[in-house]
Amino acid sequence: MGRYPRSLPSVLLESGNFDGLNGYKRRRRGVIATHSVRLMANLLSPEQRSRLMALIKCRDTGPELRLRRALWATGLRYRLRPKLPGKPDLAFLRAKVAVFVDGCFWHGCPLHGHQPKSNSGYWAPKLARTQERDRVANAALEEMGWFPLRVWEHETNAGLAACVARIVEAVCQRMKR
Numbered sequence: 439m440g441r442y443p444r445s446l447p448s449v450l451l452e453s454g455n456f457d458g459l460n461g462y463k464r465r466r467r468g469v470i471a472t473h474s475v476r477l478m479a480n481l482l483s484p485e486q487r488s489r490l491m492a493l494i495k496c497r498d499t500g501p502e503l504r505l506r507r508a509l510w511a512t513g514l515r516y517r518l519r520p521k522l523p524g525k526p527d528l529a530f531l532r533a534k535v536a537v538f539v540d541g542c543f544w545h546g547c548p549l550h551g552h553q554p555k556s557n558s559g560y561w562a563p564k565l566a567r568t569q570e571r572d573r574v575a576n577a578a579l580e581e582m583g584w585f586p587l588r589v590w591e592h593e594t595n596a597g598l599a600a601c602v603a604r605i606v607e608a609v610c611q612r613m614k615r
């Protein structure tokens with residue numbers, strides 16, 4: 439809890455145009471829900487916004503943790519945050535499979551990614567850069583003989599078992615090479 443700025447919830451609650459309570463509940467569980475982040479980001483000053491984004495980027499996210507726990511349960515072992523292009527969340531070193539858990543908003547998921555209408559001059563280039571970085575990282579990994587495997591944040595909910603199956607299958611396939 440201590441890692442989050444205490445002033446945020448009141449900033450949000452006073453604004454009156456967001457799903458504050460749900461966002462707050464999730465935040466208390468250690469997860470800042472993406473859509474709440476998006477809504478709150480437009481209410482903050484540039485300085486508050488960049489501090490918030492740094493916080494979001496540097497800590498374990500709910501979706502990533504869910505996936506990690508499920509993968510760990512399979513018995514396969516992975517390296518966390520390997521030093522590889524695009525900073526994958528985890529990697530299977532021998533199989534050379536790099537796994538990314540991509541946030542639906544930031545990385546432009548076809549189901550949930552959309553451009554915010556307010557402040558679009560700020561968001562549009564930022565989102566485009568993130569997605570371009572993903573493409574560059576994938577290409578760099580492939581160049582190095584790695585297999586980049588990306589799962590969407592939303593797939594780590596109901597689709598978690600399918601995600602794990604996809605990853606296990608990729609790892610097994612590549613171990614056979």
Ligand SMILES: [Zn+2]
Nearest residue numbers: 542547550592
């Ligand atoms: Zn999604």
